[in-house]
Amino acid sequence: MxxxxxxxxxxxxxxxxxxxxxxxxxxxxMTGDRRWMLVDESSGRFLTQRALPHMSQLSVLWHADDGVTLSAPGHEPVQIAVPLNVEDNLRGVTVWRDTLRVPDAGDEAARWVSAFIGKPTRMVHVPKDRARFMxxxxxxxxxxxxxxxxxxxxxxxxxxxxxxxxxxxxxxxxxxxxxxxxxxxxxxxxxxxxxxxxxxxxxxxxxxxxxxxxxxxxxxxxxxxxxxxxxxxxxxxxxxxxxxxxxxxxxxxxxxxxxxxxxxxxxxx
CATH class of the missing domain: 2.40.33.20 (PK beta-barrel domain-like)
Structure with missing residues (x-):
């Protein structure tokens, strides 16, 4: 069976x-699956383990309100909330050939993920109404x-x-x-x-x-x-x-x- x-x-x-x-x-x-992403601060290009294998060591606890808690060895955990003022926080990002504007998680999240990644990095969220086409x-x-x-x-x-x-x-x-x-x-x-x-x-x-x-x-x-x-x-x-x-x-x-x-x-x- x-x-x-x-x-x-x-x-x-x-x-x-x-x-x-x-x-x-x-x-x-799947609810809560890949609704968050890290991007290069200057280009908005998405970041993955392909170039940054240590991303595999970043743990992410998903919450029912779609917020997350980030934790990694050597870093204090941080809780990241879903951006509320979407229109005021939009950032242009690129995923492969797709470009879109999605809300940025803010400076506290950026400081944490930049320290973990090792270069200026932003964290972004995708609301359902800003999702990509297939x-x-x-x-x-x-x-x-x-x-x-x-x-x-x-x-x-x-x-x-x-x-x-x-x-x-x-x-x-x-x-x-x-x-x-x-x-x-x-x-x-x-x-x-x-x-x-x-x-x-x-x-x-x-x-x-x-x-x-x-x-x-x-x-x-x-x-x-x-x-x-x-x-x-x-x-x-x-x-x-x-x-x-x-x-x-x-x-x-x-x-x-x-x-x-x-x-x-x-x-x-």
């Missing part, structure tokens, strides 16, 4: 994951995404990771791939052929495979890069096509709704 084996939320883009037993979903996907050709006109790279949600089959670990010769951490949902009970890479699934009362549309990058070579526990460039090196030997390496499925939820770890999963299409 297919079942949901894990749920993960990433309140701040490219920082530590929260492991959940239950998750709710709204117009932007990549052209995917989803519907109503689908939106916050600060995730391109799609609100990522699903990975546990058997797919087990297959990869076996080929590499040592266990690989699921969090290297930063999924929101993990499925067990299906053959390796069965998710490649799914188009729609149902978990509880909530349906999800699987839109495209996820292209993987150097971020997967960063150990989520230590922030250190793999010297042998695993798991990317092995993935390239059997999951590469058209110059991209694929692992996991990007998807959207047809919410609102709530799901829990352990729920059965039905493949609808």
């Amino acid at each position: 297919l079942r949901l084996s894990a749920l993960y939320r990433y309140p701040l883009k490219s920082c530590k994951a929260d492991s959940l037993q239950q998750a709710s979903f709204d117009e932007l996907g 990549p052209s050709g995917y989803g519907t006109a109503d689908d939106r995404v916050g600060f995730a790279d391109g799609f609100p949600l990522l699903l990975i089959g546990q058997s797919s990771l087990d297959d990869l670990s076996q080929k590499i010769g040592r266990p690989q951490e699921m969090l290297r791939f930063r999924p929101n949902l993990v499925v067990e009970g299906a053959p390796a890479f069965a998710e490649d052929g799914w188009k729609r699934i149902r978990i509880g009362d909530l349906e999800f549309r699987l839109l495209k495979a996820c292209s993987r990058c150097i971020l997967t070579t960063i150990d989520p526990a230590t922030g250190q890069r793999s010297e042998d460039r695993e798991p990317l090196s092995t993935l390239k030997t059997y999951r590469e096509r058209e110059g991209e390496v694929w692992f996991g499925q990007n998807m959207v939820s047809d919410g609102p709704g709530v799901i829990e770890v352990g729920m059965p999963i039905e493949v609808l299409e």
Whole structure:
């Protein structure tokens, strides 16, 4: 039987994951997932572990009002509230090819994240009415995404990771791939052929495979890069096509709704 084996939320883009037993979903996907982001102060360009691996050591506790508490080794925790005067605090930011104006979290947040990152940095929040459109050709006109790279949600089959670990010769951490949902009970890479699934009362549309990058070579526990460039090196030997390496499925939820770890999963299409 297919079942949901894990749920993960990433309140701040490219920082530590929260492991959940239950998750709710709204117009932007999993509630509280990647609604916050760090950007370079001068350019507004988004910051990630790709260039700053130590972002993997930044813990983010999400609160029900969408505020967060940041903590990291060597830094006192700080609580950051959702900006209230949105129009007075807008900052231009860039996520890949998308540019948008979103509220800045303020100077206290900026001082804290600048000290952690090591250069002038701002922290921004995305309200639902300022979210981005999906990549052209995917989803519907109503689908939106916050600060995730391109799609609100990522699903990975546990058997797919087990297959990869076996080929590499040592266990690989699921969090290297930063999924929101993990499925067990299906053959390796069965998710490649799914188009729609149902978990509880909530349906999800699987839109495209996820292209993987150097971020997967960063150990989520230590922030250190793999010297042998695993798991990317092995993935390239059997999951590469058209110059991209694929692992996991990007998807959207047809919410609102709530799901829990352990729920059965039905493949609808």
